Amino acid sequence: MRENCFVTGGTGYIGQHLVALLTSRGHPVTVLMRKPDTLPELQALIDRHGGNARLLSAVAGDLSKPDLGLSAEALRRMQQAKVVFSLGANFAWGLSLDEARAVTVNGAVAVAQLAAGHGSRLLMLGGFMLENHAHLQRVGVDLSVPARTDWPAVYRRVGGYEGSKLEAHFKVLACMQALGGELTIVHPATVCGHSQTGHILPAQPLAELIRNLASGKLSAIPGSPEHWLPVVPVDFLVELMVAAAFDPEQAGKQVLALDARTPNLPGMLELLAGSLGVRAPTRCMPIGVLRWLLKIPGLPTLLNTSPESLDFIQTTRFDTAASKTLALKHRLEWPDLQASLQATARYVASA
Ligand SMILES: NC(=O)c1ccc[n+]([C@@H]2O[C@H](COP(=O)([O-])OP(=O)(O)OC[C@H]3O[C@@H](n4cnc5c(N)ncnc54)[C@H](OP(=O)(O)O)[C@@H]3O)[C@@H](O)[C@H]2O)c1
Incomplete structure (x- = not known):
């Protein structure tokens, strides 16, 4: 099946590898780009990562703008997507609440509303801390009624980036429940380099x-x-995301992409x-x-x-049974983690 896909955050680290995998499997992909004139650079990267750049196109947009800043034509392109992948986020330390929320929360909710309105499956990237319920309670998230959470207090405790990721998760869940949209969430651990090449971007x-x-x-x-910092190699993460995105049984599910052997x-x-x-x-x-x-x-x-x-960096261990089952069903092999970490170190040292 060659299904149309729409990706936010497609220029980022995980996004590049996701787009390469989708296009290598024959899926036409439209990426929302703040600077669509840099599409040729992205296409060159996608080819280098083993994708098929001819299947990649871009629309101009910005997650912090109403309706994502998409033109009527771009909205029509988004409407054709079987799956909308929501990866775009303001990923940096030291962000204010307003800076982080404008992109990571408001953008993710707008993507969710459009995906639900178009009848597309939404595949959203969360983060593994969302599966650490004791941590969420410690930092002030009200797990029984998330809408009652004092979000500015949570942002003060964990910082702009993580605060916005937590808020986006619960707001998107509530939005998709209200609109009856199909949602699958993948929660990545800290992402390590490609298991073969070690490729990683410097800001990771x-x-x-x-x-x-x-x-x-x-x-x-x-x-x-x-203490540990659980990781997942980027190539395995995107394989898991694609498997979850097209698997009807994964609608409404959350998958933790984390290698328990870290x-x-x-x-x-x-x-x-x-x-x-x-x-x-x-x-x-x-x-x-x-x-x-x-x-x-x-x-x-x-x-x-x-x-x-x-x-x-915590001591909590996680239940990875759901991702192991998903990987087994789709015959995905967990890469050798030690070799992936070593390849990442060599890549960073040579960059
Ligand atoms: N990397 C990890 O260890 C990790 C772990 C857990 C979860 N995650 C989640 O995975 C997702 C992708 O992470 P990543 O590591 O690939 O991040 P990244 O390399 O920093 O990429 C971020 C992406 O978001 C886009 N973006 C930022 N602001 C935007 C805006 N206003 N409008 C449109 N696009 C905007 C960027 O586009 P530009 O090219 O225009 O800047 C870029 O494509 C994020 O949601 C992150 O929270 C990452």
Whole structure:
């Protein structure tokens, strides 16, 4: 089946790999782009990632604008999509509530409303912290009645990016329930490089961690020996997303894309350091102490670490049964995680 797809965030890291996979399978893809005149650059990237750029086209749009800033013709193109993939987000540390919400929440809700109105399946990317219910309660999300959540208070605790991801998730769920739309959500762990090539973009959190390790800025292991930063290779993540998006049984489901074999942080740093030819830190520093130290002016810049990034380092383990079942059903093989992490470290070091 060659189904039309519409993608927001198609120029981003996960988006590039998703568009490459969809077009390699023969699906015509329309990407919403803030700068559609850069389509030729995106097409070249898609070909390099193994996709078929001839099946890729773009419409001008902006997630922060009413109706996504789409023209009537672009809305018609979106209407033809069997699946709308919602990946676009303002992904950066230190965002204000307004900056983050305008794109990540309002944009995702507008995408959901249009997808439901057109009768398209919506495949939205959330994040693995949405499956950490104890964390959600700790930061103030009202899980029994999400609409009662004091969102500005949540943003103050977790920062603009994560606050907006959490708010977007619950607002999109409520919107799709009210409109009767078909929704599937994939929650990725921190995304690691391509399992074969190690390809990763420099702004990705894992690339930042690897650069800090390589440059000696990471002098202690954040947390305890039980802490971890679960990851998923980008190529496996997009395979899982595409399988979920076209599988009728996945309508209304949420899938956690996380490799439960990710080593704890000390082991992961050791592995990455081995590939970089540097020494891994051996001393642990409690997250609370690190968070406190990062309040010292200048230290976040000096250590190239934002306090917001520490929230993703936790001790919680997750139930990955649903993603294992989905992978098995679609004959997807989980890549060798150690090799993927090593390839990512080599890619970052050579970039
Ligand atoms: N990477 C991870 O570790 C991770 C983990 C969990 C969840 N996620 C989620 O996965 C999704 C994709 O992440 P990513 O790592 O691929 O992020 P990314 O590389 O930063 O890409 C973000 C995308 O959003 C687009 N965008 C930003 N503001 C926009 C606006 N106003 N209008 C239209 N498009 C806009 C960007 O387009 P431009 O090219 O115009 O900037 C880009 O295509 C996000 O929802 C993120 O929260 C990522």
